[in-house]
Amino acid sequence: DQQVKQNSPSLSVQEGRISILNCDYTNSMFDYFLWYKKYPAEGPTFLISISSIKDKNEDGRFTVFLNKSAKHLSLHIVPSQPGDSAVYFCAARGSGTYKYIFGTGTRLKVLA
Amino acid sequence: DAEITQSPRHKITETGRQVTLACHQTWNHNNMFWYRQDLGHGLRLIHYSYGVQDTNKGEVSDGYSVSRSNTEDLPLTLESAASSQTSVYFCASSESYAGELFFGEGSRLTVL
Numbered sequence: 001d002q003q004v005k006q007n008s009p010s011l012s013v014q015e016g017r018i019s020i021l022n023c024d025y026t027n028s029m030f031d032y033f034l035w036y037k038k039y040p041a042e043g044p045t046f047l048i049s050i051s052s053i054k055d056k057n058e059d060g061r062f063t064v065f066l067n068k069s070a071k072h073l074s075l076h077i078v079p080s081q082p083g084d085s086a087v088y089f090c091a092a093r094g095s096g097t098y099k100y101i102f103g104t105g106t107r108l109k110v111l112a
Numbered sequence: 113d114a115e116i117t118q119s120p121r122h123k124i125t126e127t128g129r130q131v132t133l134a135c136h137q138t139w140n141h142n143n144m145f146w147y148r149q150d151l152g153h154g155l156r157l158i159h160y161s162y163g164v165q166d167t168n169k170g171e172v173s174d175g176y177s178v179s180r181s182n183t184e185d186l187p188l189t190l191e192s193a194a195s196s197q198t199s200v201y202f203c204a205s206s207e208s209y210a211g212e213l214f215f216g217e218g219s220r221l222t223v224l
Binding site for chain 2: 006034041042043046049091093098099100101102104105
């Protein structure tokens with residue numbers, strides 16, 4: 001049973017526009033969430049995080065929103081750049097643990 | 113600079129052989145993790161460790177084992193490799209109080 005879901009396998013966006021990547025989870029005990037970016041043949045790199053006590057966290061062009069009642073988080077990238085083309089994973093951690101459960105990923109393509 | 117390294121980066125082996133993938137980190141992190149990445153499944157947790165002599169099973173631990181004899185290393189062993197274990201394997205580490213995982217570059221394993 002997939003506890004963290006990314007229902008869109010792929011997304012294409014024009015350069016300069018907003019990219020919105022979505023993630024849903026089923027476990028209400030998850031209290032900390034991460035987004036990672038992954039280029040081919042490289043390891044995932046950390047982008048941004050959010051704690052369950054917040055509903056928004058911003059870092060430059062990247063903003064993560066958390067809707068706990070809907071068990072939904074989203075990553076907004078504004079403006080999108082061609083270098084943002086990668087696979088994006090969301091991950092969730094349960095309270096009192098340090099292990100993360102990852103979603104299946106969304107491949108973002110930013111068109112120049 | 114502190115880092116996390118995996119070896120080998122690429123390996124081809126035969127069904128039934130024992131294989132060990134190495135993971136070494138120089139951050140002195142207590143937490144270490146092994147994930148596998150497969151198309152349509154994202155990153156799935158195989159085993160993890162919260163410190164020396166501590167090991168725990170993840171979502172897809174069957175056919176894999178780990179040992180933690182020091183802080184820096186968490187080798188992943190496939191006792192008898194199967195074609196279903198053809199995958200890209202990622203090692204990661206984290207500090208106990210911080211959230212994010214730091215990933216290695218990955219090890220691509222092909223079992224023929």
